[in-house]
Amino acid sequence: MQNxxxxxxxxxxxxxxxxxxxxxxxxxxKRGQVVAIMGSSGCGKTTLLRLIGGQVKxxxxxxxxxxxxxxxxxxxxxxxxxxxxxxxxQFGALFTDMSVFDNVAFxxxxxxxxxxxxxxxxxxxxxxxxxxxxxxxxxxxxxxGGMARRVALARAIALDPALVMYDEPFAGLDPIxxxxxxxxxxxLTDTLGxxxxxxTHDVQESLKIVDYxxxxxxxxxxxxxxxxxxxxxxxxxxxxxxxxxADGPVxxxxxxxxxxxxxxxGGQGA
Amino acid sequence: MLRQAIERLGNxxxxxVWRIGYASRFFVAMLLHSGTAxxxxxLTIREMYFSGVLSLIIILVSGLFVGMVLGLxxxxxxxxxxxxxxxxxxxxxxxxxxxxxxxxxxxxxSRAGSAITAEIGLMKATEQLSAMEMMAVDPIARVVAPxxxxxxISMPLLAALxxxxxxxxxxxxxxxxxxxxxxxxxxxxxxxxxxxxxxxxGVIKSAVFGVAVTTIALFEGYDAPPTAEGxxxxxxxxxxxxxxxxxxxxxxxxxxxxxGLN
Numbered sequence: 406m407q408n409x410x411x412x413x414x415x416x417x418x419x420x421x422x423x424x425x426x427x428x429x430x431x432x433x434x435k436r437g438q439v440v441a442i443m444g445s446s447g448c449g450k451t452t453l454l455r456l457i458g459g460q461v462k463x464x465x466x467x468x469x470x471x472x473x474x475x476x477x478x479x480x481x482x483x484x485x486x487x488x489x490x491x492x493x494x495q496f497g498a499l500f501t502d503m504s505v506f507d508n509v510a511f512x513x514x515x516x517x518x519x520x521x522x523x524x525x526x527x528x529x530x531x532x533x534x535x536x537x538x539x540x541x542x543x544x545x546x547x548x549x550g551g552m553a554r555r556v557a558l559a560r561a562i563a564l565d566p567a568l569v570m571y572d573e574p575f576a577g578l579d580p581i582x583x584x585x586x587x588x589x590x591x592x593l594t595d596t597l598g599x600x601x602x603x604x605t606h607d608v609q610e611s612l613k614i615v616d617y618x619x620x621x622x623x624x625x626x627x628x629x630x631x632x633x634x635x636x637x638x639x640x641x642x643x644x645x646x647x648x649x650x651a652d653g654p655v656x657x658x659x660x661x662x663x664x665x666x667x668x669x670x671g672g673q674g675a
Numbered sequence: 676m677l678r679q680a681i682e683r684l685g686n687x688x689x690x691x692v693w694r695i696g697y698a699s700r701f702f703v704a705m706l707l708h709s710g711t712a713x714x715x716x717x718l719t720i721r722e723m724y725f726s727g728v729l730s731l732i733i734i735l736v737s738g739l740f741v742g743m744v745l746g747l748x749x750x751x752x753x754x755x756x757x758x759x760x761x762x763x764x765x766x767x768x769x770x771x772x773x774x775x776x777x778x779x780x781x782x783x784x785s786r787a788g789s790a791i792t793a794e795i796g797l798m799k800a801t802e803q804l805s806a807m808e809m810m811a812v813d814p815i816a817r818v819v820a821p822x823x824x825x826x827x828i829s830m831p832l833l834a835a836l837x838x839x840x841x842x843x844x845x846x847x848x849x850x851x852x853x854x855x856x857x858x859x860x861x862x863x864x865x866x867x868x869x870x871x872x873x874x875x876x877g878v879i880k881s882a883v884f885g886v887a888v889t890t891i892a893l894f895e896g897y898d899a900p901p902t903a904e905g906x907x908x909x910x911x912x913x914x915x916x917x918x919x920x921x922x923x924x925x926x927x928x929x930x931x932x933x934x935g936l937n
Binding site for chain 1: 797798801802803805806807808809810811812813817
């Protein structure tokens with residue numbers, strides 16, 4: 406059971422300055438699973454990823470990845486652990502001064518002493534896996550948004566990590582790229598034996614590929630379950646989110662004084 | 676009213692001091708993580724190309740014009756005292772001691788410093804630095820330190836080229852155009868310019884300017900808010916702050932270096 410779990414978060418609390426973002430999160434991801442973290446914009450999803458990547462430290466609670474507690478690691482330990490993680494940033498975050506090939510080769514060159522022809526083979530294999538072997542010589546500025554994200558995915562899996570995190574992998578993609586990206590995440594997870602953590606608010610696309618879903622709202626997990634359970638859920642928040650309703654537990658209106666008062670209608674209003 | 680003004684002043688002071696502290700920590704971290712910049716010197720050479728070689732045109736052309744103006748102005752003044760044969764000395768000393776390092780420093784700040792800030796700032800805004808961190812590569816070691824050492828190495832070379840070009844410009848105007856005696860132009864220059872007092876001090880100055888300009892440029896980029904506005908403000912701040920730093924440091928260094936002379 407313990408060996409089965411790759412990421413384990415217990416009662417994690419975190420805030421920027423005095424503004425609390427995460428207020429006690431519990432989450433586990435098992436090996437070989439695609440786990441989605443959903444929630445509306447600004448609910449702390451990305452912060453959760455930064456917590457798992459060790460870019461920020463939890464104020465309270467523990468975050469364990471591959472059995473190691475992030476809070477207790479020093480810098481060298483954290484960097485060692487990060488070699489087992491890949492991260493796909495929202496817009497790819499490719500190095501703009503390097504070609505597609507050099508981007509994917511980056512970690513191999515930084516962290517291994519492999520000869521250049523071995524690196525070439527590995528890079529072409531990773532690029533082939535995302536369907537972009539033919540784009541190896543292009544510069545990031547010559548790629549479309551969807552292609553850039555696939556290159557970033559190839560770069561994230563360059564060192565065969567145990568865990569890959571995706572920050573909004575579906576944002577701003579056309580329907581074809583959307584399907585391609587979703588399938589890639591599922592396929593790479595299965596064939597490479599990864600664990601994937603997908604932060605997203607794209608319900609329909611992600612429910613097709615995920616094993617388990619966590620819903621985050623205002624810094625806490627409000628619902629969790631398998632894709633079927635989430636689809637069938639009658640929790641008001643989940644229902645509103647999955648069906649994209651404008652009003653519900655998450656109100657359409659930002660908190661404001663009463664409309665009539667604001668327009669200074671006095672007693673004349675309805 | 677008064678209370679608010681005092682609060683604002685206090686707030687700004689605290690922020691200013693905090694920023695200086697942050698910049699100092701950044702500087703120390705940069706020095707501590709300089710190993711990569713030397714172990715993989717190719718990274719540093721690449722940056723020397725971007726901040727040094729690509730600055731050559733502006734440095735050489737400016738140097739030539741400054742030297743030519745020095746030739747004209749210097750001759751105009753010196754011939755009043757009948758000592759136009761000292762034109763070579765005047766041109767060379769002004770350039771090697773002051774104008775070479777200072778003007779090259781100012782040009783370097785606006786040509787290379789602004790580019791460094793904009794590049795680092797945009798790398799941060801597009802999450803390239805975060806991505807590097809997540810790939811277990813320290814951006815300070817991989818991105819910042821090579822640019823720092825490239826600037827520190829390039830700056831004295833650029834200043835030397837500026838001075839050489841300026842002396843050539845002074846020669847063109849003084850000797851070729853106006854007709855000052857060529858022999859006295861060069862021999863007086865050789866006799867008057869001291870290697871340690873003049874040339875070496877000029878090199879030290881330009882190296883110090885290199886440290887100041889690149890540190891400011893790198894820090895402003897690294898600290899820039901990750902937005903278009905943030906990066907543009909940081910770029911402006913780099914040019915303003917590093918130009919002022921060059922001029923202020925020049926005064927301090929000159930005061931120390933040439934104290935015993937005369």
